[in-house]
Amino acid sequence: MRRTALALLSAAAAALLAPAASAQDPLKVGFIYVGPVGDFGWSYEHDQARQAVEAEFGDKVQTSYLENIPEGPDAERALRQMAQSGHDLIFTTSFGFMNPTLKVAKQFPNVKFEHATGYKRAANVSTYSSRFYEGRHVIGLIAGQMTKSNTIGYIASFPIPEVVRGINAAYLAAKSVNPDVQFKIIWVNTWFDPGKEADAANALIDQGADVIMQHTDSPAAMTIAEEKGIYAFGQASDMAQFGPTARLSSIIDNWAPYYIERVKAALDGTWESTDTWGGIDTGMVEIGAFADTIPEEIRAQAAAAAKAIEEGALHPFTGPINKQDGSVWLAEGETADDGTLLGMNFYVEGIEGELPK
Structure with a gap:
């Protein structure tokens, strides 16, 4: 009887202690x-x-x-x-x-x-x-002024709004500082495939690109840019170790x-x-250090743009902007609302080629 009572007491004590132990898990x-x-x-x-x-x-x-x-x-x-x-x-x-x-x-x-x-x-x-597109605006300003061939290559993953926004933002920024710039876009239909990304980089260089951007995950394009003596930007992380002379800046996801x-x-x-x-204002989007190869005035312009975006004084999608078919999207001074940006499924005017479905 005594052992039974002790057993019951032990069980009760264990039951009382269980919540405390669980709380510490x-x-x-x-x-x-x-x-x-x-x-x-x-x-x-x-x-x-x-x-x-x-x-x-x-x-x-x-x-x-x-x-x-x-x-x-x-x-x-x-x-x-x-x-x-x-x-x-x-x-x-x-x-x-x-x-x-x-x-x-x-x-x-x-x-x-x-x-x-x-x-x-x-x-x-x-x-x-x-808001990766904010970073694309900043590096687009740099790319548009660093290209000598006026051809910027862009390695794209999938035609979802996130990727399309980035292409449009980069193109509009580059065009604003270089009216002669053109984008060559290759869709690789993968997030991470170093072989496909390297092939795309080489194909873009063959088409005259001397600056490469990407919305894919490996540093393969940066490595190719380093080998071929052209410029590129880090994507998601800094990637400086893969292109010590090729890397101009980067968009870093924090x-x-x-x-x-x-x-x-x-x-x-x-x-x-x-x-x-x-976005840049919350620190989720960081702009990597600007390479010394970028002229001081371009670095200052890019830094000023990043600061203006952070403070809300600049929106990368501010009209006038037309869609690729020439129809008006944003009137003079009008900025895109988040709903439109989140569903973006069109190229802006000036980008050549058809957006994959």
């Missing part, structure tokens, strides 16, 4: 990457932010990641696996993860999800992205402050579904 935070963490571009910068979360919160969090996850059914399987393994918060970091994220989130209503660059939300799904903010909200119980679209 780390928050499990997962990340799904479309490319390898060593791409030195998009996925690399997301993983740098994951490491910043670990540094900020220590043993209060436990992070993990899955890399090289293709967009589509594989993403859904990876997400479900992560949700089933007890993750409390999951970041899905590519546009094509949108529908798989929504589907798995519905099956796991107690798990919080954050989807990068998408537009579909739910009670347990937030969305976030950066996800760390956002990730830390959202993990903190999950830890303190204030997390809720939100939509975030940050």
